Amino acid sequence: MIPISTTQETVGSLLRDLQNGHAATVPDTWILQNEGDTSEAFESKKLRETASECGLNIKTHSVDDFQLVSNHQNSLFLCGKRVAPPAIVLARTGAETSPLGFSVLHHLESLGSRVVNSTASIADSRCKFRSAQMLSAAGLPIPTTISLREKVDPQFIARQLGTPLVVKYAASTRGEGVAICRNANALEEMLQMIANMGQRPPMIAQQYVAESCGRDLRVIVIGGKVIGCMERQSQTNTWKANISLGGRLSLYGNVTPEIERLAVDAAQVLGLEIAGVDLLFGGEGPILCEVNSAPDFEGVHEASAGSVDVASSIVSYCGDILSKLQ
Numbered sequence: 088m089i090p091i092s093t094t095q096e097t098v099g100s101l102l103r104d105l106q107n108g109h110a111a112t113v114p115d116t117w118i119l120q121n122e123g124d125t126s127e128a129f130e131s132k133k134l135r136e137t138a139s140e141c142g143l144n145i146k147t148h149s150v151d152d153f154q155l156v157s158n159h160q161n162s163l164f165l166c167g168k169r170v171a172p173p174a175i176v177l178a179r180t181g182a183e184t185s186p187l188g189f190s191v192l193h194h195l196e197s198l199g200s201r202v203v204n205s206t207a208s209i210a211d212s213r214c215k216f217r218s219a220q221m222l223s224a225a226g227l228p229i230p231t232t233i234s235l236r237e238k239v240d241p242q243f244i245a246r247q248l249g250t251p252l253v254v255k256y257a258a259s260t261r262g263e264g265v266a267i268c269r270n271a272n273a274l275e276e277m278l279q280m281i282a283n284m285g286q287r288p289p290m291i292a293q294q295y296v297a298e299s300c301g302r303d304l305r306v307i308v309i310g311g312k313v314i315g316c317m318e319r320q321s322q323t324n325t326w327k328a329n330i331s332l333g334g335r336l337s338l339y340g341n342v343t344p345e346i347e348r349l350a351v352d353a354a355q356v357l358g359l360e361i362a363g364v365d366l367l368f369g370g371e372g373p374i375l376c377e378v379n380s381a382p383d384f385e386g387v388h389e390a391s392a393g394s395v396d397v398a399s400s401i402v403s404y405c406g407d408i409l410s411k412l413q
Contacts (some may be wrong), residue, residue, distance in 0.1 A: 181381030
């Protein structure tokens with residue numbers, strides 16, 4: 088973990104170099120959030136406050152604030168006014184990145200902005216089956232995962248995964264769109280009910296890890312380093328531990344080299360510079376659940392009383408990027 092004092096020294100040194108002739112002004116950094124986000128989340132506010140203390144200029148924009156013009160100049164307009172692209176874009180769109188969001192991120196990359204995380208890495212981590220393919224191909228431990236087609240044999244799924252099993256939307260987030268099926272008949276009934284509601288979004292089925300019922304780990308990785316690890320526990324005797332569903336968050340003090348290595352490797356495989364890696368407690372060691380490209384960290388900040396300072400670490404990482412861009 089990087090203390091805020093260290094962050095201020097690192098970024099402050101960069102600003103002095105810029106102001107001594109390398110640049111007339113400090114390059115802009117933008118935080119990009121999803122369309123419809125009319126209020127600024129804790130994470131964006133904390134990032135701006137921390138950056139301001141260090142002298143960095145960070146602004147927050149929603150993807151629907153932009154108009155994109157693709158021609159030989161590839162222009163960018165913000166609320167109708169042509170603007171220059173920022174040096175860095177912190178993408179906070181995550182698993183909820185829309186087609187418009189991807190268009191804006193692609194456009195900013197084409198204009199030379201350093202997008203963190205990259206558009207490709209957001210897309211790969213957003214799709215749970217694609218990320219499962221990549222993680223398993225790299226030899227990392229994951230629950231056995233099956234892509235659910237429109238026509239699927241529930242008995243085949245149950246034979247492959249055993250029961251109970253977990254069903255998820257392929258782009259679910261915060262524990263929403265996730266359910267447990269106790270047997271093949273329950274899976275068939277669920278899929279039929281979803282089919283009756285209209286066009287079904289992409290879904291996956293996964294092996295249920297009983298040892299991790301109601302608890303998991305959230306590991307924050309920034310720039311290839313683990314800066315904090317929190318344990319999430321259900322407070323309602325349910326099998327989900329998500330904080331958004333009422334779970335309790337606490338510092339996890341037993342971060343083994345295996346946990347640290349697995350989290351860093353998972354982020355690297357998916358190309359994520361900033362990641363929230365969710366791990367399950369398996370019978371033979373930690374198992375990857377999923378990897379998030381825009382992890383929330385308000386709960387981490389509160390549970391650790393600020394000792395796990397994610398915003399400080401991100402701002403310091405941006406300072407490192409800026410120094411390399413000069």
